Amino acid sequence: MNGNDAERQALLPPxxxxxxxxxxxxxxxxxxxxxxxxxxxxxxxxxxxxxxLAIVGYTWYTVFMHSDFMKMGYFAAHPxxxxxxxxxxxxxxxxxxxxxxxxSKEAGRTRHQKFQLGLGxxxxxxxxxxxxxxxxxxxxxxxxxxxSRFGLAALILLVLQGVVGGASLWGKGVMVGGEERGKALxxxxxxxxxxxRARIAQPPVLRAPLVYNPESPDIELxxxxxxxxxxxxxKSDKLIAERAAALDPIDGHHKFVPTPSRxxxxxxxxxxxxxxxxxxxxxxxxxxxAAHQRMxxxxxxxxxxxxxxISGNGVVxxxxxxxxxxxxxxxxFSPLSLLIACLILTIYxxxxxxxxxAIRLNGANYVYLLQxxxxxxxxxxxxxxxxxxxxxxxxxxxxxxxYLQGEISIGSIKEWSIGLFLLIGISLIALVSLRESSAFxxxxxxxxxxxxxxxxxxxxxxxxxxxMGVLRDxxxxxxxxxxxxxxxxxxxxxxxxxxxxxxxxxxxxxQNIKPKSYGPTLRNLLIMALxxxxxLMLFAxxxxxxxxxxxxxxxxxxxxxxAIGRSMRTxxxxxxxxxxxxxxxxxxxxxxxxxxxxxxxxxxxxIFLHRLPITGTAYMPVLLFFVICLIVYAxxxxxxxxxxxxxxxxxxxxxxxxxxxxxxxxxxxxxLPRAYRTSMWTVVLAMIVTCVVLxxxxxxxxxxxxxxxxxxxxxxxxxxxxxxxxKITRVVLWILDQTKALQRxxxxxxxVSWIKRFRKDPIALWVKGDHINHLVQAxxxxxxxxxxxxxxxVHVYKTISTIPSELKANIRILDEAFPSITLDLVFIxxxxxxxxxxxxxxxxxxxxxxxxxxxxxxxxxxxLGDYQGVRVIDF
Numbered sequence: 001m002n003g004n005d006a007e008r009q010a011l012l013p014p015x016x017x018x019x020x021x022x023x024x025x026x027x028x029x030x031x032x033x034x035x036x037x038x039x040x041x042x043x044x045x046x047x048x049x050x051x052x053l054a055i056v057g058y059t060w061y062t063v064f065m066h067s068d069f070m071k072m073g074y075f076a077a078h079p080x081x082x083x084x085x086x087x088x089x090x091x092x093x094x095x096x097x098x099x100x101x102x103x104s105k106e107a108g109r110t111r112h113q114k115f116q117l118g119l120g121x122x123x124x125x126x127x128x129x130x131x132x133x134x135x136x137x138x139x140x141x142x143x144x145x146x147x148s149r150f151g152l153a154a155l156i157l158l159v160l161q162g163v164v165g166g167a168s169l170w171g172k173g174v175m176v177g178g179e180e181r182g183k184a185l186x187x188x189x190x191x192x193x194x195x196x197r198a199r200i201a202q203p204p205v206l207r208a209p210l211v212y213n214p215e216s217p218d219i220e221l222x223x224x225x226x227x228x229x230x231x232x233x234x235k236s237d238k239l240i241a242e243r244a245a246a247l248d249p250i251d252g253h254h255k256f257v258p259t260p261s262r263x264x265x266x267x268x269x270x271x272x273x274x275x276x277x278x279x280x281x282x283x284x285x286x287x288x289x290a291a292h293q294r295m296x297x298x299x300x301x302x303x304x305x306x307x308x309x310i311s312g313n314g315v316v317x318x319x320x321x322x323x324x325x326x327x328x329x330x331x332x333f334s335p336l337s338l339l340i341a342c343l344i345l346t347i348y349x350x351x352x353x354x355x356x357x358a359i360r361l362n363g364a365n366y367v368y369l370l371q372x373x374x375x376x377x378x379x380x381x382x383x384x385x386x387x388x389x390x391x392x393x394x395x396x397x398x399x400x401x402x403y404l405q406g407e408i409s410i411g412s413i414k415e416w417s418i419g420l421f422l423l424i425g426i427s428l429i430a431l432v433s434l435r436e437s438s439a440f441x442x443x444x445x446x447x448x449x450x451x452x453x454x455x456x457x458x459x460x461x462x463x464x465x466x467x468m469g470v471l472r473d474x475x476x477x478x479x480x481x482x483x484x485x486x487x488x489x490x491x492x493x494x495x496x497x498x499x500x501x502x503x504x505x506x507x508x509x510x511q512n513i514k515p516k517s518y519g520p521t522l523r524n525l526l527i528m529a530l531x532x533x534x535x536l537m538l539f540a541x542x543x544x545x546x547x548x549x550x551x552x553x554x555x556x557x558x559x560x561x562x563a564i565g566r567s568m569r570t571x572x573x574x575x576x577x578x579x580x581x582x583x584x585x586x587x588x589x590x591x592x593x594x595x596x597x598x599x600x601x602x603x604x605x606x607i608f609l610h611r612l613p614i615t616g617t618a619y620m621p622v623l624l625f626f627v628i629c630l631i632v633y634a635x636x637x638x639x640x641x642x643x644x645x646x647x648x649x650x651x652x653x654x655x656x657x658x659x660x661x662x663x664x665x666x667x668x669x670x671x672l673p674r675a676y677r678t679s680m681w682t683v684v685l686a687m688i689v690t691c692v693v694l695x696x697x698x699x700x701x702x703x704x705x706x707x708x709x710x711x712x713x714x715x716x717x718x719x720x721x722x723x724x725x726x727k728i729t730r731v732v733l734w735i736l737d738q739t740k741a742l743q744r745x746x747x748x749x750x751x752v753s754w755i756k757r758f759r760k761d762p763i764a765l766w767v768k769g770d771h772i773n774h775l776v777q778a779x780x781x782x783x784x785x786x787x788x789x790x791x792x793x794v795h796v797y798k799t800i801s802t803i804p805s806e807l808k809a810n811i812r813i814l815d816e817a818f819p820s821i822t823l824d825l826v827f828i829x830x831x832x833x834x835x836x837x838x839x840x841x842x843x844x845x846x847x848x849x850x851x852x853x854x855x856x857x858x859x860x861x862x863x864l865g866d867y868q869g870v871r872v873i874d875f
Contacts, residue, residue: 056083074134081127088119109169116162128155142699144483152699156691273759273789276815276823278808283828283839291839295868304520306438307506307513308528309445313586314392314502315525316448317579319532321399321644322499323540323555329700330492332478332541333485337492338499339534342526344693345500347686348655349522350678351662356510356518358665358674360865363597364507365654368661371864371872372669375603375723375785381657382598383716386591388504388654390625391647393587394633397422398640400580406554407573416638423633426584427626430592432615444582451575452532455556458564459539471542494696497648499533502583504654508590511865539563588625595621600849602761602787604722632711645701649708652694659687669872671857672864726787729755762790762824763850764840766832766870770804772813778852779818781873792844794826796836803827834866 092115128151135142142148302310323334330337361367365381401418479485503525506518513521540555543562549555556576561569596618599608608620636642662683665672698705733751763786765778775793782791793811797803808825815823826844830836841848848869855872856864864872 053087056087074130074137077130078127078134081123081130085120085123085127088115088123092116092120113169116165121162124155124158152695156695271820273820273822276811276825279824279826281826281828281840281843283830283836283843287839287843288830288835291842292835295835295838301514302438302512302517303514304517304524306442307509307517307521308524309442310438310509310586311502311506311521311525312445312528313441313448313579313582314396314505315500315529316445316452316502316532317396317576317583318499318501319536320403320556320576320580321395321640322496322533323537324549325498325641325644326492326495326537327540327546327549327555329495330488331546332474333489334492334496335534335538335541337489338496338537339530340489340493341496342500342529342533344493344689345497345503345529346526347682347689348503348658349519349526350676350682351658351686352507352522353519353676354674354678355658355662355665356507357676358669358672358864360510360515360863361869362509362511363594364504365657365661366594366597368507369657369664370601372661372664374781374873377660377664379603379716379719379723381661382594382603383712383719384650384654384657385508386594386628387711387715388650389587389591389594390628390632391587391643391650392501392505393423393426393584393591393625394419394629394643395640395647396580396583396587397426397629398633398638398643400577400584402640403554403557403573403576403580407557407569414638415640416633419638420630420633422581422584423626423629426581426588427622430585430588430622431612431617431619433617441582441586444578448575448579449528451571452536455560455563455568455572456535456539458568459536459543459559462563463539463542466543468542470545474541474546477546490696491700494693494700495648496533497651497693498644500529501647501651502586503529504651504658505586505590507658508593588622591625591628592618592621595624598719600847602723603719628715636707642703642707645697645704646707646711648697649694649704650712652690652697653708653712656687656690656694659683659690663687668874669855671855672872673856673858673860674863723787726755726758729758756789759787759789761788761850762792762844762846763788763852764792764794764826764844764846766794766796766837766851766853767807768795768832768854770807770810772806772810774854775810775814776817778854778873779814779821779823782852783818783821789820790822790824792824792826792846794828794840794844796828796830796832798829798831834862834868837867837870 092112131148132142322338326334326337355368359368359371361371363370364385366378366385367381369381370378397419398416399419400422401415401420404418405413405415479488503522506521506525510518536556536559540549540559544555544559548558554573554576557569557572560572595604595608598604599606599621608624609618610620611618632646633643636646662678663680666680666683729751733748733755736748736751763782765782767775767778779791782788795803795807811823811825828836828840837848837851840846841851848867849871851870852873853867853870855874856862864870
């Protein structure tokens with residue numbers, strides 16, 4: 001862009017400094033100095049409090065006076081702490097009853113958090129742990145009664161409700177994408193915890209508008225309606241001129257807010273990024289044609305079979321490590337458990353179809369949560385996706401090592417060392433070429449399905465020859481009681497989800513799948529899972545004794561030898577190594593692509609985009625992925641069982657996030673055009689089932705939760721830390737400014753210079769109208785989530801007469817309201833389309849991943865995926 005093509009006009013004359021101005025509401029609260037409670041509230045409070053105290057007192061009296069307290073052990077703490085927790089929760093809810101001022105409402109929320117988080121949650125957790133420890137000490141089974149199961153479900157729902165409340169309230173809703181969405185989610189948080197209340201007519205004084213008095217810099221209350229002629233935004237040019245020309249009566253300089261800097265030795269001027277300009281840019285036909293060609297370049301778009309093979313290697317390969325784990329808990333009912341697990345997974349197919357139809361972008365949960373919420377939840381999705389990819393590679397490598405160790409005597413070499421060598425070898429191959437060949441993966445899948453089909457045919461023939469004797473003997477070892485049978489089947493279903501891992505990876509490469517092939521791809525994966533898991537497990541119990549299946553032997557290779565012969569056993573082992581090596585590589589590719597995307601979004605440092613000079617491969621993502629795999633493998637004591645346990649929790653959490661993404665899509669991006677919609681109740685059912693299965697895994701092995709939480713926390717904060725570099729640097733700058741011994745080094749000047757360089761990369765915000773409230777919301781989102789000091793607001797127009805009349809004046813207001821951000825206004829003549837966005841991206845030198853638009857409507861002619869990376873935000 002040169003001087004001949006653009007007209008540059010300063011929006012405002014540069015003052016000495018300016019600052020962001022936060023409008024507080026002390027004036028409102030000073031007028032509303034009233035009692036917090038309504039006249040009729042104290043009697044109701046008293047009645048409720050007396051009732052709750054009576055329940056608590058009766059429970060405590062029963063435990064300590066009418067029971068043999070010393071023989072109750074840890075169980076004595078269960079009813080006492082639980083009732084105390086109920087009392088704390090109830091008091092926390094009652095303190096939120098309707099108030100008459102903003103100050104008292106805020107005070108009520110503070111008390112609410114103290115009651116809920118300071119008393120309620122610790123008490124109920126301690127009370128629950130008390131009964132768990134008591135049962136463990138007595139050797140009793142957990143979660144056998146309806147009371148305990150209901151209590152577990154209630155505790156899970158309580159935690160979820162607390163998470164929703166905290167996410168909607170803390171940081172003004174930053175975790176859910178902004179204050180407005182936080183307020184909307186707060187209603188969902190509060191509705192289950194408090195009874196319906198009749199709404200009170202708002203007092204007239206609360207409806208008094210806040211009117212700015214140009215004679216005074218303060219905010220004052222005016223109970224009369226403002227004259228439309230004086231508040232009309234068409235006179236904003238005059239307002240700006242008066243604001244810019246106003247002189248401070250003390251020093252005679254241009255007007256600015258005289259708030260002192262938080263850095264005593266540094267003035268506020270360093271945070272002033274400069275005034276914006278107006279640009280009129282012409283996108284020529286040649287540029288549009290070039291942009292069209294770039295966007296129309298043929299990409300590798302796969303059909304249903306090639307795309308199925310990429311995730312399919314994970315689905316069909318998971319049987320090698322899922323069968324022993326399922327058999328250990330479900331015994332003869334393992335085939336039924338695996339069948340139910342595969343059928344449950346079909347609930348997620350319509351959810352993935354709707355997400356893929358609305359947001360056709362690679363990245364799975366990271367992209368879905370980023371587009372539907374913001375960077376915070378996007379980071380949660382990224383951490384889950386990366387951890388799932390790591391678990392896929394580690395479990396595949398560990399299983400390959402276990403299979404090879406079980407088949408071949410390799411002296412003193414341990415199975416974990418074989419898995420480690422496999423991880424190192426695949427990582428070295430990835431440094432040479434990090435491209436996954438769909439033809440190669442399809443070949444592996446075809447070979448594997450052929451081998452498994454031959455194995456099933458041979459097993460069927462052997463079963464017909466040997467008869468039902470082995471199956472009858474295995475049946476005799478089953479649990480006899482109805483409760484035991486149900487528990488075995490349920491536990492088998494919980495572990496059986498290991499047999500369908502890989503299904504969750506498909507959305508990570510949706511852009512490389514033909515649009516009409518995405519649905520058949522998901523269907524093919526489910527068919528492969530149904531075809532392999534239950535039948536092969538049934539053949540195993542028909543031909544192998546339970547003792548052999550549970551002994552830790554390689555189940556499928558042993559089945560192959562019994563059914564067909566020694567040669568077939570060798571074929572199965574080779575097939576196992578081939579498929580699991582493909583699983584290691586698929587996990588590595590998924591993880592490295594995600595890391596590169598995070599670096600492009602500036603969530604991670606730009607060093608992760610550096611490439612090797614010869615191969616052109618980004619080497620830092622490969623090294624990071626290998627290091628994480630090594631840490632996970634080593635911290636689990638190189639145990640396949642431990643890593644598989646963590647993998648099951650990671651897989652279920654990833655699937656749960658797909659449900660969360662779909663709910664957020666319906667809630668905040670319902671206007672996005674899409675070809676497929678699923679029922680809200682389908683999403684809710686899928687999430688409930690997933691939570692139940694996840695709870696079952698945790699109940700089977702509580703170590704599952706600890707491992708998953710530990711790994712997820714490390715990965716999640718590892719992603720948040722680079723994005724917090726600017727905040728950390730400002731803290732360091734403040735410390736330097738407060739420490740006299742460090743001031744002589746003048747490091748503060750170097751840090752200020754680094755901050756300015758770090759924030760210099762611009763972003764683009766495409767605006768359609770001139771509504772000041774929408775523009776303010778967009779700028780607040782950008783200031784909170786994006787590390788930039790330069791925003792270009794781009795407006796596309798057909799003719800001069802169609803340009804919103806107040807757009808330029810309102811941008812001037814925003815340019816003054818956000819002194820730490822330079823706001824340029826860019827006008828482009830044409831029709832808004834993906835091609836124009838691509839051409840503007842080249843002209844402005846801003847990548848599409850750093851461009852933002854409002855949510856397109858249902859009548860928008862293009863889908864979000866057509867813009868190839870442009871982000872949607874609320875404004």
